[in-house]
Amino acid sequence: MPTPLADLQERYRCASPRSRALFEQGRAYTAGAAKGAYYYPPHPLTMARGQGCFLWDVDGRRYVDCANHHTAQVLGHGNERVEAAVREQMQKGIALGAPTGIESEIAREMCDRVDTLERIRFVNSGTEATLHAIRLARGYTKHGKIAKFEGGYHGSHDAVEVSVAPPLDQAGPADAPVALPTAGGMSPSAASEAIILPYSDPEAVERIVAAHASELACVLFDPKAGVLDIQPDFARAVRDITRRHGVLLIFDEIVGFRTSIGGLQEVYDIDPDLSCFGKIIGGGFPVGAFGGRADLMDLFDNSQQSTGLFQSGTFSAHPVAMAAGLATLSELTPQTIDHLNALGARLKDQLNALFADRAISAQAVCTGSVFSIYFARGPIASYRALAATDKTLIQPLFLSLIEQGYFLGPGLGMCALSAPMDAEHIDGLVAAVGNALAEIA
Ligand SMILES: Cc1ncc(COP(=O)(O)O)c(C=O)c1O
Structure with a gap:
């Protein structure tokens, strides 16, 4: 029987044929990808455009962008x-x-x-x-x-x-x-x-x-x-x-x-x-x-x-x-920063409540509007604590969230919200994490 990860990878491949083709074309010239951080298995999505808090890939699917160009796009896209x-x-x-x-x-x-x-x-x-x-x-x-x-x-x-x-x-x-x-x-x-x-x-x-x-x-x-x-x-x-x-x-x-x-x-x-x-x-x-x-x-x-x-x-x-x-x-006024920090706090509280409800050993760590998800209990306050977290669910969670229309940082280690988001996007992301866990955990 295929594992949830193998299933998710197969569904991902089926949903992103143009990304796959562009990746295959590009890798002949770019040592795998144009930069290290652009690669994740089975192949990275190629994005066609971004607007507000959304990205569209070359296969026509839309995502809420929860990575925001390695956290840089604090105002989202097309401000x-x-x-x-x-x-x-x-x-x-x-x-x-x-x-x-x-x-x-x-x-x-x-x-x-x-x-x-x-x-x-x-x-x-x-x-x-x-x-x-x-x-x-x-x-x-x-x-x-x-x-x-x-x-x-x-x-x-x-x-x-x-x-x-x-x-x-x-x-x-x-x-x-x-x-x-x-x-x-x-x-x-x-x-x-x-x-x-x-x-x-x-x-x-x-x-x-x-x-x-x-x-x-x-x-x-x-x-x-x-x-x-x-x-x-x-x-x-x-x-x-x-x-x-x-x-x-x-x-x-x-x-x-x-x-x-x-x-x-x-x-x-x-x-x-x-x-x-x-x-x-x-x-x-x-x-x-x-x-x-x-x-x-x-x-x-x-x-x-x-x-x-x-x-x-x-x-x-x-x-x-x-x-x-x-x-x-x-x-990036005080009001915008307050808005971003409030979204971050909402995300952290809801994710941590979800993990507690499902008795899953996981947590969201959040500084303002930058967040990570870890599979461990207890504070992740040092490199040694980070190294001891369970990594097995990260890739399946990442792929399941993509399938549900949420694009996070690969590895889930450095994700970020953007100013055009509102509570609805946060609640949607939390629900998507809940759906993902039902399949993979
Ligand atoms: C904390 C921190 N310092 C430095 C850097 C390096 O910045 P850059 O990728 O622009 O060279 C990064 C990149 O992610 C970072 O997260």
Whole structure:
């Protein structure tokens, strides 16, 4: 008898022949897919278009988009204000090799919103944001090592792709994790330059940071919007520990910046030295940014005497991305953020009630409007807890939700709501999870 997963895969194949054909055509040229995150088995859907909170695939099926381009499309698709800003900028010129003024406008908007942002620089991705923030921290402190948390993802450059998803049999004790490279081909020095900290264990963080303070350029920290259930108290402890030991704190706001006008740091009431941004601040275009204390950021000020530090990039501060990002931020009012957070809270409460009713060992973790579903009881507050969750129902649930018209992030680890949604979409998603569990659990 076929398993529920095999059945769901077969139904998925039957419902998406054009996606399958396009995937097969494309893979001859793209090493499986045009980027790693575009592949999931048995083959990814090819999307034809998006509007509001919906996507349509090339086989003509419609989905409520609960992934929103890796969480970036906070306003959903086709927002009129964003599109008008993009058209206006394109009429003036797409890329003019010179500032156009729009980059200063979004810089001012970001600095107005985030208390700790005195200066900001723009790049093309979250990856570049953490890369340059770390380089700044190293340049300022003249220290070579960085500390990051086990399970923390900060982009795809060598310094940070250490212990992102380490195999537990090699990862060492939970309170003294070993640094392990995440992907093949990384510089052998990346792991030896990284000190790994455990989430949600302030005593261990204190001990490890104290032991390495004299060689650390920074602690890089993401309280893991929607992925891990990290408590604000822990975030504040990390700030206190880094301050006490004179280590710079770089806060990764790349996902969390949709939760409050002033970012997740405002919600958690902490004041990092530097912060990194991405995703929503490009309005759907490639973007990243980093900024913070003026005395640090001004080391990049090449209008003054050289400090030996420099940061730039051909497409950094791209005018179209800046225009789209500024329009997105102007739509992201306190009311819109409240709406998004309320949808997130509704989803979390209803899903958790559903899991309790059905006596299923699962939970929704939600930070504002970013959410994940895990099959485990008890708080998922560290990488070790995440690694211990049961993964067997994830793929069947993902495929069943697609069949019912809900497109979530593959792996269900990083899903996001968007402003055009309302309670009806949330209730529909919860009902669809209920239907899926009836078949698969
Ligand atoms: C917390 C966090 N930091 C950094 C990044 C890297 O951003 P990008 O994919 O734009 O390079 C991501 C990407 O998902 C992320 O989730």
